[in-house]
């Protein structure tokens with residue numbers, strides 16, 4: 816795993832980033848962790864991402880139902896939001912989805928995962944609010960994703 820910092824100026828740039836990463840994950844599925852305060856843009860990122868992989872349904876914040884599964888044109892997207900269950904992640908029986916080799920899984924509030932699951936992510940984005948539109952994103956990712964970002968989204972790297 817390697818680190819990068821990204822600067823996102825507005826919603827349009829967040830959409831570009833999400834689209835780019837969606838192209839990567841549609842070919843090489845895996846698990847994405849999203850962290851950051853309420854309103855940072857975790858669900859917004861997921862919505863842009865979902866659109867790009869062909870999810871027709873409207874992606875909503877799963878805060879109140881914790882988990883939703885969407886069908887894209889090539890893959891399923893599993894969308895978790897652990898905010899409300901926090902320490903009870905074990906009781907939910909989610910692991911079967913995390914293990915899927917074919918699906919893409921996005922987990923909002925991954926910081927509430929038990930430690931033993933922390934190494935599951937291929938990509939971990941921690942989004943920080945700078946002002947209403949600007950975000951800083953700390954990226955922790957496997958090397959191939961870092962390379963992909965360097966090749967395709969150089970403009971966001973600083």
Ligand SMILES: Nc1ncnc2c1ncn2[C@@H]1O[C@H](COP(=O)(O)OP(=O)(O)O)[C@@H](O)[C@H]1O
Pocket residue numbers: 823824825826827829851852853854855856857858859860876923947948949950
């Ligand atoms: N650059 C940006 N990236 C993401 N969201 C942004 C950005 N600029 C403004 N926003 C707004 O911030 C809010 C983020 O909310 P949401 O995605 O629900 O956050 P979270 O899921 O992290 O709690 C949305 O209203 C979105 O339109």
Ligand SMILES: [Mg+2]
Pocket residue numbers: 857858859876896923
């Ligand atoms: Mg959210």
